[in-house]
Amino acid sequence: MQVKPGGHTFTGAARRAQIVAATIDTIAELGYNQTSFARIAERAGLSSTRLISYHFAGKDELMAAVLAEVLDQLGRHMAEQVSRAGDARGRLRAYITGLVGFTAAHRDRMRALMEIFLHPQGDLSSYGPEDDRDALGHLEAILREGQERGEFRAFDPFVMASVIQRSMDALPLLLRTRPELDLEAYARELVTTFDLATRARPGDVA
Amino acid sequence: MQVKPGGHTFTGAARRAQIVAATIDTIAELGYNQTSFARIAERAGLSSTRLISYHFAGKDELMAAVLAEVLDQLGRHMAEQVSRAGDARGRLRAYITGLVGFTAAHRDRMRALMEIFLHPQGDLSSYGPEDDRDALGHLEAILREGQERGEFRAFDPFVMASVIQRSMDALPLLLRTRPELDLEAYARELVTTFDLATRARPGDVA
Amino acid sequence: MQVKPGGHTFTGAARRAQIVAATIDTIAELGYNQTSFARIAERAGLSSTRLISYHFAGKDELMAAVLAEVLDQLGRHMAEQVSRAGDARGRLRAYITGLVGFTAAHRDRMRALMEIFLHPQGDLSSYGPEDDRDALGHLEAILREGQERGEFRAFDPFVMASVIQRSMDALPLLLRTRPELDLEAYARELVTTFDLATRARPGDVA
Amino acid sequence: MQVKPGGHTFTGAARRAQIVAATIDTIAELGYNQTSFARIAERAGLSSTRLISYHFAGKDELMAAVLAEVLDQLGRHMAEQVSRAGDARGRLRAYITGLVGFTAAHRDRMRALMEIFLHPQGDLSSYGPEDDRDALGHLEAILREGQERGEFRAFDPFVMASVIQRSMDALPLLLRTRPELDLEAYARELVTTFDLATRARPGDVA
DNA sequence: CATGAATGAGCGTTCATTCAT
DNA sequence: TATGAATGAACGCTCATTCAT
Structure with a gap:
């Protein structure tokens, strides 16, 4: 430079x-x-x-710029989606459909995002205001809130957040081998799956 | 030559x-x-x-050799674990605890496995007899069987298998940031989570 | 153009x-x-x-400008110092104390001067009106005059001028490793040393 | 590599x-x-x-190899020259004629040596067993010994060693502009000059 | 008088691979 | 079976300089 x-x-x-x-x-x-x-x-x-x-x-700054652009766009999209929902269950659903929907609409950007995250060359965290940890953090916050409100059963919020996040992180990879994958159906399956996995049932102890 | x-x-x-x-x-x-x-x-x-x-x-053949070695060892371990269980639910539980257990015992090997899978340079499938698809295949077979036997609810076996597999694929990465992670507890959380997510409930239609 | x-x-x-x-x-x-x-x-x-x-x-002209500025300032300082002294011995002493003094007062400038002289990229002599040869020339003139007046013994004025000049040229380098060096003491040592090295002694043949 | x-x-x-x-x-x-x-x-x-x-x-190791080769050769030459002389005065003389002689015989090597010393890019001192400081050290040791034995007058050994060393360090540069310079004569002038500059005189206080 | 944009050449270094025993 | 030597291509990066307002 x-x-x-x-x-x-x-x-x-x-x-x-x-x-x-x-x-x-x-x-x-x-x-x-x-x-x-x-x-x-x-x-x-x-x-x-x-x-x-x-x-x-340098290369690091370029990649940080890519990260910043995609994360900014994604962040705005997610904020808009999630904020609409009323309860924790609804927000979890919105999180899933929002993220899968964004991935469907912006495959290349999400693929690039994932690739960069998987290659921790420089110190990328110093650039982006929001990153993978933040993503997990948002999700974890939703889960904790649901537990406090009695909507969700008792589980380790970190583990559950990881599982949910990974199920969508893997999408860009999955789309490589199966480009025709029906993402709406995928999202519906995830919503059902994690609704069942998280929700409190009658008789559960808060 | x-x-x-x-x-x-x-x-x-x-x-x-x-x-x-x-x-x-x-x-x-x-x-x-x-x-x-x-x-x-x-x-x-x-x-x-x-x-x-x-x-x-070449490099591809070397990586294929690594893959073959680890997948062979892993395959034998998993076969041993899963075959013991009687019903599908038990086999799913065995699959999860078996894979997490193997990851706990062989962090380096699993990390290498994951790294190679994430870097599809050459055509690795031509070398290894067993690969990621196979893993998904095994899991999918368990899920299908459980559905047929009425143990599991209706869901897309491919999607569910992906979700379950990814929740464990991510472990080597997770262990990099959190080496002290309690993998036994992690496995227990996964077992509960996916048991809730998959099992049929009274009144479900087969 | x-x-x-x-x-x-x-x-x-x-x-x-x-x-x-x-x-x-x-x-x-x-x-x-x-x-x-x-x-x-x-x-x-x-x-x-x-x-x-x-x-x-270009770079050459920039460096020439640096050279011109520093050499001009140095030249005026030296002219002022040396002209005061009456005999050659006094002028030699003034030359030494003057140059060491200037170096002490303007370390950065002298360091830059030395660096540029040591990196003869372009043809610097074409720019600056006054350069290293001139410096040696001044010193040589003092020495020759001292010899003619019988103040100095017989020696090769060029060699002696080189030795004296180099003993001070090296100062910016020396100051890098020993920033605390007592330059006044250094000057006194040089004055004594070169006084002993140059002066005529009773019985010397002119 | x-x-x-x-x-x-x-x-x-x-x-x-x-x-x-x-x-x-x-x-x-x-x-x-x-x-x-x-x-x-x-x-x-x-x-x-x-x-x-x-x-x-890398470049550093290459330069270190050059340094090692030249310094080794020079070191052996100097050790041979200086060890022959009996008193400090003789050793100083031998040091000067030895170094100037080596420079005359190996202009390219000495020029390379000087160039590398003037460009402290990597940490060269970690490679060569003997370097510039050592050179000054040897000279200083000779001067100190001469003072202790009453051969030399009182002066700062570090300053005097610097002056003597620099008068010869500069030779490769001088030879660039004056390739025909008579180095034997140059050495003789230096010997006389520093003999006069260093020796004790009748009536000097030890 | 000033300046953002652009450029071709060169740098040291690393890569997987091939040559020749 | 083994290995030291050699190789062309590519890498990210910096250089002084020129272009076009």
């Missing part, structure tokens, strides 16, 4: 967005490991990889 | 085993991406990477 | 001075090799390196 | 020596900064820079 490239100008921001988009596409298609500056530049139609180095301090 | 390296002689097999073991350790510690021939040779105490190239046709 | 950047306007001259100052600081801290346009711009608070390229034809 | 290239075999050692020699020549001609792996490979007639990376862990 030379000094500090502007991300604050219009054309600069446009270039950055273009490079981030090309990065997402490349990761989605080839995976993180095969995603080099050369391949990104190729896809973005840039004359040289130098342009990427010019706009981003 | 070189002479085909025999895996059929004693010293040859020993060397292969040594290299496979070093590969597992390296992947478990550094992850798939940082696992190069150089680092494996280093750990195995070999004077050059040439010995690896000599015994394995 | 671009318009020639004027050093003749007020703001232009100010910018040039600012850049030269930042260059000196950068060289003093990081050394010549690590001193790139990017790092200079960073230190000077410039938004891009373009401003440097704009005001200076 | 891959694992560990052999420096212990005959051909390996020969290659290493060849590369070290090419490195010395390149530094001597172009200076440290212009000395890249590409230029060294070019001069050594290697097919690619990869061969250098194969035999040396």
